[in-house]
Amino acid sequence: MGRLQDKVAIVTGGSRGIGGATVRRFVEEGARVAIFDLLVEDGEKLAKDLGDAVIFLKVDIAGEAEVEAAIGKVIGKWGGLDILVNNAAIPGANKFAHECSAEEWDRVFAINVKGSFLCTKYAVRPMMEKKSGSIVNFSSIYALIGNDDIPPYHASKGAVLAMTRTDAICYAPHGIRVNAVHPGSTMTELFLKAAETYPRGKQAYLDMMKEKHPLRLGEPVDVANCVLFLASEEARFVTGASLVVDGGYTVQ
Numbered sequence: 001m002g003r004l005q006d007k008v009a010i011v012t013g014g015s016r017g018i019g020g021a022t023v024r025r026f027v028e029e030g031a032r033v034a035i036f037d038l039l040v041e042d043g044e045k046l047a048k049d050l051g052d053a054v055i056f057l058k059v060d061i062a063g064e065a066e067v068e069a070a071i072g073k074v075i076g077k078w079g080g081l082d083i084l085v086n087n088a089a090i091p092g093a094n095k096f097a098h099e100c101s102a103e104e105w106d107r108v109f110a111i112n113v114k115g116s117f118l119c120t121k122y123a124v125r126p127m128m129e130k131k132s133g134s135i136v137n138f139s140s141i142y143a144l145i146g147n148d149d150i151p152p153y154h155a156s157k158g159a160v161l162a163m164t165r166t167d168a169i170c171y172a173p174h175g176i177r178v179n180a181v182h183p184g185s186t187m188t189e190l191f192l193k194a195a196e197t198y199p200r201g202k203q204a205y206l207d208m209m210k211e212k213h214p215l216r217l218g219e220p221v222d223v224a225n226c227v228l229f230l231a232s233e234e235a236r237f238v239t240g241a242s243l244v245v246d247g248g249y250t251v252q
Contacts, residue, residue: 003232005030008078010071012036012061012119013088015043017188018138021220022085025228027053034074036061036119037088061088061115071122080130083231084123086116086137086160091190092152105152112156116163120178124171131175134231137164139180141246161242168240177239179230184246185209186218214248 009026013019014035020042026033027050036059037043043056055077059070075081092108093100116137127133140157147154164180171178185191198205210217226245229235244250 003029007031007082009083011085015039018220019087021224025224062110067118108152128174133176135178182244184249
């Protein structure tokens with residue numbers, strides 16, 4: 001307990017799934033957390049469940065004015081900002097490049113890349129003033145290896161990884177650490193929904209995905225614990241790192 005005592009954090013896409021698990025772990029370790037999301041019902045419920053340490057703000061992270069205003073509200077409420085978790089993302093169209101429209105491609109990059117950029121842009125300013133802070137970006141194992149699905153998503157996560165490395169160098173003189181996590185298949189609501197639409201059935205999908213992960217399929221808290229480490233002072237000498245959380249998927 002207390003690994004993030006009195007820290008102020010923002011978790012984008014924090015209403016459910018890995019983001020929701022991250023919010024819960026942060027609160028358990030003493031942080032106050034603002035959830036940025038468009039899933040109002042889920043976000044408000046989680047904030048209510050966790051009490052005064054959590055607030056929910058409806059934010060479209062692709063909109064600069066919304067991001068700036070929301071971060072201002074967090075700082076106004078709690079007096080500062082210590083941690084940013086850029087988790088919010090969409091998978092986008094599951095089409096090969098020659099089938100994707102420019103609009104489909106742009107929408108994925110607007111959320112996954114531009115959204116992370118905008119949140120970073122306005123979060124680093126209060127962090128620079130106090131000469132400390134931690135940013136954790138969500139990339140993916142598919143920024144490290146290839147696969148034959150959702151090309152816009154994979155490309156966007158490669159961009160997030162490149163941004164992580166660059167920002168780690170840019171903000172190190174200001175005491176701000178910037179790291180990335182690369183989750184493998186994790187049993188979130190979206191993952192289980194995809195399993196239900198698999199032509200051979202949900203169990204066949206789960207069995208297929210389990211074969212790709214030598215340990216097992218991940219649970220949201222498995223990733224959240226790694227985000228917690230990177231956000232905490234235990235990782236004070238870690239920046240620009242890629243923490244792969246995939247049950248052994250990418251080492252095969």
